[in-house]
Amino acid sequence: MPLLHALRRRAGLLLALTAASLFAGTAAGADAWPSRPITLIVSFEPGGSTDISARAVAQALAVELKQPVVVENHTGAGGRIGTKAAALARPDGYTLLWGSGSSLTAAPVLYPDQGHVATLVPVSLGATQSFVFVTNPTLGVRTVQEFVALAKRQPGQLNFASAGMGSSNHLLGEIFLAATGAPVVHVPYKGAVMAKDAVIRGEAQLMDEVTSPLIGALRAGQLVPLFMTGERRDPAFTDIPTAAEAGLPEMTIQGFFGLLAPAGTPPEIVARLNEAMRTALASEPVANAFGNLGFTTVYSTPEQMATRIAEGRATYARIVKARQIRVE
Secondary structure: OHHHHHHHHHHHHHHHHHHHHHHHHHHHHHHHOOOOOEEEEEOOOOOOHHHHHHHHHHHHHHHHHOOOEEEEEOOOHHHHHHHHHHHOOOOOOOEEEEEEHHHHHHHHHHOHHHHHHHHOEEEEEEEEEEEEEEEOHHHOOOOHHHHHHHHHHOOOOOEEEEOOOOOHHHHHHHHHHHHHOOOOEEEEOOOHHHHHHHHHHOOOOEEEEEOHHHHHHHHOOOOEEEEEOOOOOOOOOOOOOEOOOOOOHHHOOEEEEEEEEOOOOOHHHHHHHHHHHHHHHOOHHHHHHHHHHOOEEOOOOHHHHHHHHHHHHHHHHHHHHHHOOOOO
16 A cells, blocks of 8 residues: 555656646747747738738837748738638747738628638737728719719719729728719729729729828829728828718728737737737837828737727628628
8 A cells, every 4th residue: 555655646746747847848838939930921912001011010020029020922812811821820829910901800791601710819900091982083073972973974884993892992882882872883803903903094983992002093193082081181191081071971981900810829929929019010110111101000909909800890791781792
């Protein structure tokens, strides 16, 4: 019996030492993060608003985390391919998502296969930006009222371009059509850049997009702005009226972008990423880049970001139901 008791004590001691060793190894692994480059997935094409904002933040995060943060564009299916890739990645802090309001709020409402989006762990918001509705200068209209009047004189002959079926600018366009009664045909493109080019060519006559990808075309006179969706006029475009000033107060809606991680990412890594985002967003390079491109810098807690996403989904769910929007 004494021998049995001694063996049990020894086994208990070994078990305790093993558990302590495993805990220490896990803690050491968390403390060592990051020890190699981090991949930041962007689910839209290069040159779009999601990509532009991601690259500015990635550079600042690399400084804070002392590791390269490499942006990878996983494009296609209105952002759904890249978002799914990030959601299903290993939750080790080395694959993250720079998400947009479109992929986080609009797509889950429309596509039943987007359940994985809800599993993503919010880290922090990064930026917001107003949408701007634009048309082609050859159309000869300068206001919402003029555009709607022209559309009603030519029912079904004007096209509304979007970044894809179910994208946030598609759904925002549906709000516009519902509010104005403009008989315009929706034409989805493979991304906002292609939609913009279609309007510049005159292939489509209307689109909406967050400001940054359209700045060059607006300043060059290739596009005519009708209104912006912000609460106040943009300091860089003080001549463009707000939605409320254009008679469409229900269209005061902003796009947003932020950092997310796969489900199961250790809380200590999420916390460290959040703190890195706080510092990165306050840095001069990000402030300058965002200011020049029309973004408003927005840091948040993970909980605040989760609330923003939930509110966006509720808004788009109402639009989809009211407009009876269906996607294949």
